[in-house]
Structures are given as structure tokens and as C-alpha cells.
Amino acid sequence: MKKLFSFFLTLLLLSFSSSFAQGLMDYVDEIRGDTLVIKDYYDMGEANSLSNAIAADTDAPAGRVYELKTAGWYPMSATLTTPADRPTVIVGADDDILVQRQAAPPIISGYSDEGGSSAGGITWSHDLTVKNTSIICGAPDGTYGWAFFNSGAADRKIVFQNNMMEHNWWVFVQSNAHSGNRLFFKDNYFVNMSGRACRRNGGVYDNVDNNTDTIYVENNTHVMAQGYIYKFRNYPIKFIYVNHNNFINCSNVIFETQGVQSNSIITNNIFVNSNVQPFRPNMTEDISEQAIDGLPQGIIDVAVLPESMEQVDRKWLVEANLVYWDSRLTDLAAEANNMAVNGFTTWMNQAMKMNERTKSLFDDDTNYPYLTEGVWYEKLPNFANTADLLTDQVDVLKEFSLATIDTTSTAVMPYWRVNSLGSENFIYSDWPIPIDLSYSDEDLKVGGTDGLPVGDLNWFPDAKATFLANHDKYFGDLVEALENGHTVTAVKELGGVPTQFDLSQNYPNPFNPTTVITFTLPEPGNVTLKVYNALGQEVATLVDGFKTAQKYQVTFDASNLASGVYIYTLQSDNYKVSKKMMLIK
Numbered sequence: 185m186k187k188l189f190s191f192f193l194t195l196l197l198l199s200f201s202s203s204f205a206q207g208l209m210d211y212v213d214e215i216r217g218d219t220l221v222i223k224d225y226y227d228m229g230e231a232n233s234l235s236n237a238i239a240a241d242t243d244a245p246a247g248r249v250y251e252l253k254t255a256g257w258y259p260m261s262a263t264l265t266t267p268a269d270r271p272t273v274i275v276g277a278d279d280d281i282l283v284q285r286q287a288a289p290p291i292i293s294g295y296s297d298e299g300g301s302s303a304g305g306i307t308w309s310h311d312l313t314v315k316n317t318s319i320i321c322g323a324p325d326g327t328y329g330w331a332f333f334n335s336g337a338a339d340r341k342i343v344f345q346n347n348m349m350e351h352n353w354w355v356f357v358q359s360n361a362h363s364g365n366r367l368f369f370k371d372n373y374f375v376n377m378s379g380r381a382c383r384r385n386g387g388v389y390d391n392v393d394n395n396t397d398t399i400y401v402e403n404n405t406h407v408m409a410q411g412y413i414y415k416f417r418n419y420p421i422k423f424i425y426v427n428h429n430n431f432i433n434c435s436n437v438i439f440e441t442q443g444v445q446s447n448s449i450i451t452n453n454i455f456v457n458s459n460v461q462p463f464r465p466n467m468t469e470d471i472s473e474q475a476i477d478g479l480p481q482g483i484i485d486v487a488v489l490p491e492s493m494e495q496v497d498r499k500w501l502v503e504a505n506l507v508y509w510d511s512r513l514t515d516l517a518a519e520a521n522n523m524a525v526n527g528f529t530t531w532m533n534q535a536m537k538m539n540e541r542t543k544s545l546f547d548d549d550t551n552y553p554y555l556t557e558g559v560w561y562e563k564l565p566n567f568a569n570t571a572d573l574l575t576d577q578v579d580v581l582k583e584f585s586l587a588t589i590d591t592t593s594t595a596v597m598p599y600w601r602v603n604s605l606g607s608e609n610f611i612y613s614d615w616p617i618p619i620d621l622s623y624s625d626e627d628l629k630v631g632g633t634d635g636l637p638v639g640d641l642n643w644f645p646d647a648k649a650t651f652l653a654n655h656d657k658y659f660g661d662l663v664e665a666l667e668n669g670h671t672v673t674a675v676k677e678l679g680g681v682p683t684q685f686d687l688s689q690n691y692p693n694p695f696n697p698t699t700v701i702t703f704t705l706p707e708p709g710n711v712t713l714k715v716y717n718a719l720g721q722e723v724a725t726l727v728d729g730f731k732t733a734q735k736y737q738v739t740f741d742a743s744n745l746a747s748g749v750y751i752y753t754l755q756s757d758n759y760k761v762s763k764k765m766m767l768i769k
Contacts, residue, residue, distance in 0.1 A: 211237035218247040224256030231259040231295040249273045252290035259295035260304030268309035276316030293611045294323035303329025307336040313343040320611045321352040328379040330354040338362035346371040350613045353380040355390045363394035369401045377409035378597035383588035386411035395419045401426045405640045409434040410597035424448035430640045434458035435585045443475045443487025452632040454506045454639035461585045462517040462531040482536040501666040503558030504633045509535045510578045558671035559741030565623035634658040635676025678735040685759040694766040697743040704735045709757045716751045742767045
């Protein structure tokens with residue numbers, strides 16, 4: 185019997201060793217199905233536990249997940265290159281959204297000791313997913329990395345979700361060496377994108393040498409950046425999707441498109457104090473990253489395609505975005521010209537929605553029927569808590585933005601901290617996240633193309649739940665509008681079982697330029713909601729189609745209308761009612 189038991193024990197050990205390559209278990213704290221919980225620095229007393237575990241895991245099953253401990257530290261003394269024969273999935277243990285939680289995420293960073301320092305990093309050789317972590321592009325001694333995530337293969341799907349990322353000399357992610365990659369940024373918090381004395385550096389993504397397949401950016405917040413945030417350059421991207429994001433105090437251009445990108449959806453975003461660096465035509469140092477015709481780039485920049493490029497339909501959907509610039513930032517070009525920076529007085533502002541060339545293309549429905557511009561909200565939201573972002577940090581942003589345009593400048597945007605002060609905390613970001621970008625503006629809370637709040641929905645948990653439950657529909661509505669060249673009219677379904685036909689007074693009233701109209705239907709049927717000017721001429725159709733019995737809200741954008749009295753009329757099969765509203769510009 186003892187011999188039989190010994191035989192089975194030997195078989196079990198052989199089976200175990202075939203499942204886990206030699207040395208793997210040195211780095212594993214727990215096994216749960218296909219998930220390995222990886223020991224951190226405090227368990228090991230040394231760096232590279234994550235890198236070593238992935239390298240040793242030569243017999244990984246198809247569903248392998250590397251889980252990192254809440255509040256753990258996973259330093260790297262060298263770049264990790266992921267396996268080329270399988271996807272790599274790295275997740276923090278806590279799935280709760282970062283901007284709403286107290287438990288600190290695991291930190292992945294570089295490493296420094298008496299032997300030197302490394303900024304660390306990860307190079308993908310296959311699909312890669314990174315979730316629920318804090319990524320520090322640098323080492324504890326203050327050493328910066330150029331980028332933390334680098335391309336090692338073409339045509340890969342790369343997902344970054346619910347991560348905090350801080351510090352870089354260039355960008356967090358670059359895919360220069362390989363084409364066709366699909367990158368998805370969802371629910372992330374990007375902060376302090378700075379570190380190197382270069383006005384162009386300090387952002388999220390760049391593709392210098394090759395075409396990217398997809399850039400998908402949704403429900404992210406970007407705070408304090410010195411360079412271009414998303415660099416697309418002159419390599420056409422198949423699909424650009426930027427929906428429900430916040431950009432606060434970003435010095436340089438948000439979307440570096442050079443005017444040549446197409447097939448882009450830019451919707452439901454908040455841009456506050458961003459795109460502010462003055463621009464000088466023919467600036468030799470920046471020539472490779474300027475618009476192709478040397479014009480200043482607004483938030484949206486579209487130019488006529490040169491003959492050397494493939495002549496494709498120019499499709500852009502730009503709708504329900506918010507812009508605001510503090511009065512200290514609205515005319516930095518004038519200040520640069522007064523200082524005659526580098527001896528020039530030809531500096532121009534980039535703090536604008538779009539330049540005149542771009543605007544003329546969007547207005548040319550004959551030649552560019554798929555360039556669609558909807559409502560812009562031009563106001564500062566009444567944010568719950570911005571710390572000093574909208575006070576002292578505006579002065580910091582202004583000082584840097586004027587200093588960095590000097591070609592001899594060594595200016596670096598100081599990194600912004602509220603709680604974790606001092607160089608000894610370089611890898612420890614402010615935690616919990618010290619701001620709250622929810623807001624109380626009722627018009628903005630229903631101002632999105634989907635009837636949800638404009639901006640990053642992670643600051644509005646209930647709205648985010650609605651968004652996720654209906655994501656396929658909302659996404660489909662945006663793509664359909666892009667493909668057919670029209671805006672998305674958001675009719676929000678409020679539910680309920682109304683007993684009477686009712687059209688409420690719009691709110692606010694008077695308004696400029698948007699207002700919200702609420703109506704109720706006691707029975708299903710075909711419904712229209714139209715707006716007329718004082719002469720009785722129709723100026724807008726907000727609803728036209730079959731609706732079920734319930735309560736609805738719709739946002740009316742009067743950006744393209746003159747001040748005056750307007751009449752809005754709700755009509756169904758059996759009812760008709762009208763009310764007046766006042767537009768004051």
C-alpha cells in the first residue's frame with residue numbers, strides 16, 4: 185500500500201512540475217484556477233517578481249492571468265518583453281474604479297539600488313492587457329523613462345483599463361516600430377505627464393513611424409501635461425474614437441493629427457485649459473510635428489489631403505464637447521509677441537476649438553458631407569473639488585507654456601502633488617486621487633449625445649452604470665452618425681408611467697447656447713418635437729419617430745442660431761402643444 189501511495193505521489197509531483205516550469209512557484213503567492221497571485225517586493229525582498237514569473241511560466245494555460253496585490257510594489261530593473269506565443273494579462277486585485285475607491289492599486293515601476301537605476305518598462309510581443317494598476321514611468325531615485333510600454337510586434341490588441349499612470353519623458357505608450365496595433369484606453373487616470381525639457385514631450389501615446397489600426401479612448405481623465413497628448417502624426421489611423429474624457433491643464437496640442445486624419449469620433453469630452461502653447465509658423469524644431477500646411481492646431485484639426493496621400497472620405501463626428509480657457513490663458517500669443525521670444529513676433533494662439541481652415545471644411549457640406557460639428561459647451565463646469573488645479577496651477581501652466589516655446593528653454597512642467605510631496609515619494613502618486621471632477625451643472629449632466637453627463641463618466645457612478653448597460657447602442661449611434669454625416673440627437677428615456685401628455689418649460693430659460701426640454705407621453709405613438717423661429721420657419725427637428733409611453737429629455741443646441749424668441753412644438757397622433765423660449769447670446 186505504501187508503494188502504491190508513493191507511486192501516486194510521484195505522479196502528482198511530476199504533473200505539478202509539468203504545469204509550472206522550474207522556479208515559477210518562487211514568485212507565486214497563491215493559485216486560483218488559471219490566475220497566479222504574484223509576490224511583490226515586500227514578499228521577495230528584491231525586484232522583478234512579475235518579470236521573472238512571466239518568464240518562468242513556460243507552460244501557461246490559455247486563460248493565464250497575473251494578479252498583483254492591492255498596495256503592492258512590483259519594481260523592474262530591466263524591460264520585460266512579454267511572450268510571443270500567447271497574450272499577457274496583468275491585473276490588480278481590486279476592480280473598483282480608481283477615482284472612486286480608497287484601496288491603493290499595485291505599483292509597477294522601475295527600480296534603483298546601489299548598482300544603478302532602471303526606469304523599467306514592458307514591451308509587448310503579443311496581445312497585452314493591463315488593468316487596475318499604478319504605472320510609474322521611472323525609478324524611486326527620480327530616474328525617468330521615455331515610455332513605459334513599447335511595441336515588439338505588429339497587429340496586436342493592447343488594452344489599458346483602470347490604471348493610474350504618472351511621469352514620463354515622452355509618452356506612456358509608443359508603437360513606433362510596428363504597424364496595425366489596436367490600442368484601447370479605458371477608465372484610466374493620467375497625471376503629471378512631464379519630466380523632460382521639451383515642449384512636445386509629455387503625453388499618452390505616439391506612433392512615429394507606422395500606421396496604427398485603432399485608437400480607442402473612453403472615460404479617461406488627463407491632468408497636468410506639458411506635451412502632445414495623443415500623437416497621430418501623418419500616418420493614417422483606421423479608426424480614432426475619443427469619447428467621454430476629461431483633459432485638464434494640458435499645455436500643448438491634445439490631438440496631433442497634422443490635419444490628415446479621417447474616420448474620427450470626438451464626442452462628449454471636457455477640455456479645460458488645454459491646447460494653450462503659442463505656435464510659430466516654420467519653427468524648424470517642430471516642423472515634423474506641425475500641421476501639414478504650417479497652421480496652428482486647435483483641438484480639432486482637419487486639412488485638405490495632399491495628393492501624395494490616399495484620397496479617402498473625410499469623416500469626423502465632433503459633438504457635445506466642452507471647452508473652457510481661464511482668462512489668464514486666452515491670449516498667450518500676445519504675451520509671446522510682446523516678449524519677442526527668439527526674436528519673433530509672429531506667435532499665434534492655439535487655444536481654440538478649430539482654426540479657420542478646419543472650420544471652412546466642416547462648413548463645406550458639398551465637398552465634405554461627412555465632416556460633422558455639433559454642439560460645443562463653452563463654460564467651466566461647477567466641479568466638486570479641483571484642489572488648486574484651477575487656481576495656482578493655472579499660473580504654473582501659463583509660466584511653463586510661455587517658457588517652453590523658447591528654443592533654448594530648459595523648462596519642465598513641475599509635477600503637481602497635493603498629498604505625496606517630496607522626491608522620496610516619486611513612485612507614490614497622490615492617493616486617494618485628490619480631486620473630484622463630478623459637477624452640479626444640470627445642463628451638462630444630460631448634455632452628452634447619449635443623454636448622460638459630458639466628460640469622464642467615472643466621476644458619475646450611476647451614469648456610468650447606465651452607460652455600460654447601453655454601451656452597444658450608444659457606440660452604434662455614434663458610428664452611424666459618423667458614417668452618414670449627421671449629429672446625434674440624444675433623447676434620454678426617463679421611464680415612469682405618465683397619465684397625461686405634457687411639454688415642460690425648457691431649462692434653463694433664457695439660455696445660451698443649450699437648453700433641456702422634457703416631455704411625457706401617456707401612450708405610444710409617432711412623435712415630433714420641432715423648433716421654429718419667430719417667423720414660423722422650422723430651424724430644428726429634435727425628435728421624429730415612434731416613442732413608447734414614458735418621460736423623455738432632449739438637449740437643444742442653438743449654437744448656430746441668432747438671439748431671439750423661438751417656439752418649440754411637441755406633436756403626436758392626438759396631441760399638440762407649443763411653448764416659447766428665449767436665446768440670448
